Amino acid sequence: MDAAGTPLDRLVRRLPGLAAVCLGTGFGSVRLEQAAGVVVRTSPRPVPDGLTGAVAELDAVVWARGLPHVVEDLSAEPATSDPAASTRPSQGGGRRGTYAGVPVRVGGRVVGVLSVADPASRQLGPSQVRILIELARLLAEQLQPGGDAARVGVPDEAVAEIAAAVAAGEIRPWYQPVMDLGTDRMTGVEALARWHRPSGRVEGPASFLPLAERSELVLDIDRAVMARAFADLAGWQQLRPDFRVSVNLSGRHLDRPDTLSMVEAAVSAAGISAASVDLEITETARPDDLRTSLVLLTGFRDRGYTVWFDDFGSGWSALQDLIRLPVGGIKLDRSFAEQLGTPVDDAIVGALASAAAQVGLKVTIEGIQTPLQLDRARALGCHFAQGYLWSPPISPDEVTTRLNAARA
Numbered sequence: 001m002d003a004a005g006t007p008l009d010r011l012v013r014r015l016p017g018l019a020a021v022c023l024g025t026g027f028g029s030v031r032l033e034q035a036a037g038v039v040v041r042t043s044p045r046p047v048p049d050g051l052t053g054a055v056a057e058l059d060a061v062v063w064a065r066g067l068p069h070v071v072e073d074l075s076a077e078p079a080t081s082d083p084a085a086s087t088r089p090s091q092g093g094g095r096r097g098t099y100a101g102v103p104v105r106v107g108g109r110v111v112g113v114l115s116v117a118d119p120a121s122r123q124l125g126p127s128q129v130r131i132l133i134e135l136a137r138l139l140a141e142q143l144q145p146g147g148d149a150a151r152v153g154v155p156d157e158a159v160a161e162i163a164a165a166v167a168a169g170e171i172r173p174w175y176q177p178v179m180d181l182g183t184d185r186m187t188g189v190e191a192l193a194r195w196h197r198p199s200g201r202v203e204g205p206a207s208f209l210p211l212a213e214r215s216e217l218v219l220d221i222d223r224a225v226m227a228r229a230f231a232d233l234a235g236w237q238q239l240r241p242d243f244r245v246s247v248n249l250s251g252r253h254l255d256r257p258d259t260l261s262m263v264e265a266a267v268s269a270a271g272i273s274a275a276s277v278d279l280e281i282t283e284t285a286r287p288d289d290l291r292t293s294l295v296l297l298t299g300f301r302d303r304g305y306t307v308w309f310d311d312f313g314s315g316w317s318a319l320q321d322l323i324r325l326p327v328g329g330i331k332l333d334r335s336f337a338e339q340l341g342t343p344v345d346d347a348i349v350g351a352l353a354s355a356a357a358q359v360g361l362k363v364t365i366e367g368i369q370t371p372l373q374l375d376r377a378r379a380l381g382c383h384f385a386q387g388y389l390w391s392p393p394i395s396p397d398e399v400t401t402r403l404n405a406a407r408a
Contacts, residue, residue, distance in 0.1 A: 017043040032112035134167035174393040188244030191229035230270035246278035254293040274304035334367025353381035
């Protein structure tokens with residue numbers, strides 16, 4: 001597992017400082033089993049006298065136990081590396097400060113410890129420990145032979161930053177209205193991931209989603225956005241009981257046996273109905289086994305969800321999938337809307353809408369920006385539409401404002 005001179009080495013060097021910044025502590029450390037023994041990397045900030053030894057001792061406890069360990073006041077922690085020491089009365093030792101460490105596991109074996117410490121005694125809550133766990137999990141993924149980042153050349157430090165943002169709750173949804181072309185009414189919204197930086201800046205998906213989609217990190221983003229979107233929908237349905245929300249699922253979810261239970265748990269936690277949820281299967285990642293996908297999508301349908309192929313025509317799904325898989329509709333990529341009004345694109349959109357209608361599917365077209373595009377989409381058989389003609393993605397508060405205005 002010698003990471004010297006590799007992209008992994010850059011991650012190991014930068015991870016201690018990133019962990020310290022994310023948790024707001026003064027010091028971060030990685031202890032990692034490598035070919036030459038245990039290599040220790042620390043954050044650039046100087047470590048106060050006495051703290052280095054305490055961190056080494058507590059890292060040994062984490063390594064031996066294989067469990068996260070948090071000490072909010074080092075003066076109450078025994079000064080020993082014996083893993084059983086934390087079960088014995090405190091010996092004090094005059095040390096002060098705070099420590100949190102989590103194991104790094106590869107193949108079920110602990111191969112390292114990621115930890116943070118601060119010279120001041122302070123509280124570290126569960127959400128902060130989860131950030132540390134996410135960063136350790138990211139490191140473990142890169143230590144696996146042929147790990148995602150090493151295989152596709154993803155910048156490790158960028159992925160680590162995104163993982164920390166997910167764990168900190170910084171990746172949250174904004175929403176774009178979905179318009180019913182038969183009634184000109186907002187029937188629901190699509191949840192779109194946004195990065196809410198601590199500085200207050202809100203970044204669109206281009207800054208993080210392409211990297212996340214190359215690894216399992218996209219699954220965590222989908223889960224985070226879904227949970228928040230379902231909670232928001234529960235509030236909006238107090239104003240509009242028939243209001244709906246669409247959430248995106250990467251094709252990676254289709255290969256996981258826990259996907260259905262994960263969605264069901266999120267729906268149950270929010271107290272909403274499956275019938276008010278649209279699940280959009282994105283085309284950026286093809287599922288490995290369409291037979292497994294068939295079982296999963298059938299389970300969604302049987303429980304009342306509506307499944308859509310998102311950005312249809314830009315990825316892996318094809319017209320034959322409309323028949324083979326139990327989906328309720330297709331969403332046409334915005335590239336189709338851009339050229340509406342030209343003979344070629346009108347013919348393509350009309351053909352897709354007609355094919356969908358023949359097998360009982362609805363059609364949503366994205367990217368509508370002009371009245372001409374709207375008229376053509378409606379005439380060609382599209383049922384729903386999204387686009388800047390009505391609204392860009394907006395905050396949850398703005399959705400509430402619009403629903404209240406519609407009731408007035």
